[in-house]
Amino acid sequence: MGLAARQLEASGFATVVLTPTWEFHRLVGIPRSAAIAYPYGRPLGQVGDREGQRKVLRAALDLLETATAAGSVSHLPEEWPEAPRDTHWHPPEMSPIIEAHLEDIKKAARR
Amino acid sequence: MPHEQSMVDGYRFLPPGLAAWIKTFIPEEDFKGEIPFQPLTKPLGNCTVAAVTSAGISLCSDPPFDMDREKREPTWGDPTYRKIPETTAQDAIQVNHLHINPRYILEDINVMLPISHLRDFAGEGVIGKSAPTAYSFYGFQWERTDFLKEAIAPIAEQMRSEAVDAVIMTPA
Numbered sequence: 263m264g265l266a267a268r269q270l271e272a273s274g275f276a277t278v279v280l281t282p283t284w285e286f287h288r289l290v291g292i293p294r295s296a297a298i299a300y301p302y303g304r305p306l307g308q309v310g311d312r313e314g315q316r317k318v319l320r321a322a323l324d325l326l327e328t329a330t331a332a333g334s335v336s337h338l339p340e341e342w343p344e345a346p347r348d349t350h351w352h353p354p355e356m357s358p359i360i361e362a363h364l365e366d367i368k369k370a371a372r373r
Numbered sequence: 374m375p376h377e378q379s380m381v382d383g384y385r386f387l388p389p390g391l392a393a394w395i396k397t398f399i400p401e402e403d404f405k406g407e408i409p410f411q412p413l414t415k416p417l418g419n420c421t422v423a424a425v426t427s428a429g430i431s432l433c434s435d436p437p438f439d440m441d442r443e444k445r446e447p448t449w450g451d452p453t454y455r456k457i458p459e460t461t462a463q464d465a466i467q468v469n470h471l472h473i474n475p476r477y478i479l480e481d482i483n484v485m486l487p488i489s490h491l492r493d494f495a496g497e498g499v500i501g502k503s504a505p506t507a508y509s510f511y512g513f514q515w516e517r518t519d520f521l522k523e524a525i526a527p528i529a530e531q532m533r534s535e536a537v538d539a540v541i542m543t544p545a
């Protein structure tokens with residue numbers, strides 16, 4: 263998403279990336295990031311929580327006006343109501359890239 | 374008054390092994406290179422805003438994102454994109470993505486692609502207008518960049534034709 267944001271920004275659009283893992287900015291250089299501590303696949307909020315979703319979207323859009331420099335990261339204060347293991351954000355089947363790198367992942371975990 | 378922000382831990386929802394592996398790809402220091410930056414040229418309340426996600430959302434009437442090839446070639450991700458009209462009904466979408474659980478988006482597209490909120494915000498004057506078209510591409514691209522040409526360039530072209538000023542982007 264970071265590369266896409268860079269390309270749109272270079273094409274003349276102001277972008278903000280609402281992201282659960284803002285750290286990717288360090289890898290690719292994202293013009294504006296709104297970091298949110300929500301599970302993958304639900305960056306706006308819980309299913310049916312219109313007010314909560316609106317609040318997050320508004321905070322992300324505000325960054326379009328308040329960010330004055332490239333690479334701005336705003337850390338939103340919202341907290342997800344469930345513990346990470348209870349969020350069930352994972353795909354029903356292990357993704358192909360994870361399956362292909364299981365040994366690397368186990369190795370990284372032991373480090 | 375600006376207040377002290379506590380930093381989001383972007384690895385919080387990942388199992389420890391996966392978090393440790395992903396950290397091996399991400400530098401500890403801030404990005405040092407050039408970053409493109411297009412400031413807003415008018416107040417947000419006058420801007421046309423579009424939404425873009427990488428969640429593999431498509432209309433049921435369009436071809437789905439290709440999951441079969443990715444299953445055969447784990448470092449390949451579908452480089453194409455789909456248009457999602459801002460008025461799309463909840464039951465008109467499908468989600469094909471091998472890295473998230475698609476069920477929440479199938480229940481409420483606004484958890485990922487906030488099309489109805491943008492329309493509401495336009496009605497309330499928070500933004501000027503919701504762009505007629507939102508977009509989805511497919512977020513898993515590993516080290517490939519052909520999606521920039523196949524998806525992001527034509528998305529930018531359509532955005533220009535719809536006089537878009539600003540974009541809310543939501544990675545899956």
